[in-house]
Amino acid sequence: MNRVKNTIVEFERILDESSKKLLKYSEDEAGKKPVPEKWSKKEILGHLIDSAANNHQRFVRMQIENNLKMPSYEQDQWVSTQQYNTISWNELIRFWEAYNYHLLHILWNINPAKLSNTGTIGNHNEMTLEFIIEDYVGHLKHHLQQIIVN
Numbered sequence: 001m002n003r004v005k006n007t008i009v010e011f012e013r014i015l016d017e018s019s020k021k022l023l024k025y026s027e028d029e030a031g032k033k034p035v036p037e038k039w040s041k042k043e044i045l046g047h048l049i050d051s052a053a054n055n056h057q058r059f060v061r062m063q064i065e066n067n068l069k070m071p072s073y074e075q076d077q078w079v080s081t082q083q084y085n086t087i088s089w090n091e092l093i094r095f096w097e098a099y100n101y102h103l104l105h106i107l108w109n110i111n112p113a114k115l116s117n118t119g120t121i122g123n124h125n126e127m128t129l130e131f132i133i134e135d136y137v138g139h140l141k142h143h144l145q146q147i148i149v150n
Helices: 002-023 027-031 041-064 075-082 089-108 129-147
Strands: 068-070 118-121
Touching: 002 089, 002 129, 027 041, 027 089, 041 068, 041 075, 041 089, 041 118, 041 129, 089 129, 118 129
Parallel strands: 068 118
Antiparallel strands: none
16 A cells, blocks of 8 residues: 555645646647647647546446456547547646546545456456556656646
């Protein structure tokens, strides 16, 4: 549990620090694609909202059921279908922030006995809930670093 607790503390720190950094970008900056085939800042943040939605299910369901089979998600199709570049940057930030603070609440209240529960996502190998939590925070950090350039 100590490793997961450290991950949760890091997750909370990331959330507390990120919104102000995200708000420094204008609507135009946030919607601009670096090249046509790459995501804009809005689309990356939208992808992180999609990731939150998918992992929300995993965090809850894997505490309820062990050996769970879950679908993967087609990230490019999720982003293109939801047209994140057409949503205001401030609205995306507020939604991302609210969703992740809810996930933080779930993680602070997770049953430690359930961290070893396993699940399979799409065609991937079996993973523990503990791994999925750590992977989620690592994924979040990676994409926030793509958005936030100091």
